[in-house]
Amino acid sequence: MAxxxxxxxxxxxxxxxxxxxxxxxxxxxxxxxxMVEVLIRDYCEQRGIEIPPSDEAENNSGVRS
Incomplete structure (x- = not known):
């Protein structure tokens, strides 16, 4: 796995x-x-904000590798 x-x-x-x-x-x-990453994840979880998997986030950003 990469x-x-x-x-x-x-x-x-x-x-x-x-x-x-x-x-x-x-x-x-x-x-x-x-720590910043944990705080952001906790904030999103508390407010029902879904964090898409990394590959999905890349595909939705309009940036291609």
């Missing part, structure tokens, strides 16, 4: 929020990137 591709996300954040994120990630023994 490894799934990942997308790069770059954004600006208040330094205090970044520090809170770093602390939360450390408590969970996660990287900051993985």
């Amino acid at each position: 490894a799934s591709k990942t997308a790069t996300l770059t954004f600006r954040i208040d330094p205090a929020l970044k520090e809170a994120l770093r602390l939360a990630a450390n408590l969970e023994h996660r990287s900051i990137a993985n």
Whole structure:
């Protein structure tokens, strides 16, 4: 099975929020990137937002590899 591709996300954040994120990630023994992913997944799950499988998301983005 081939490894799934990942997308790069770059954004600006208040330094205090970044520090809170770093602390939360450390408590969970996660990287900051993985903590952001977990938070997004939890948010979507709580609100009934379906996250399509990676290959489906790629196909719907209009980007072809």
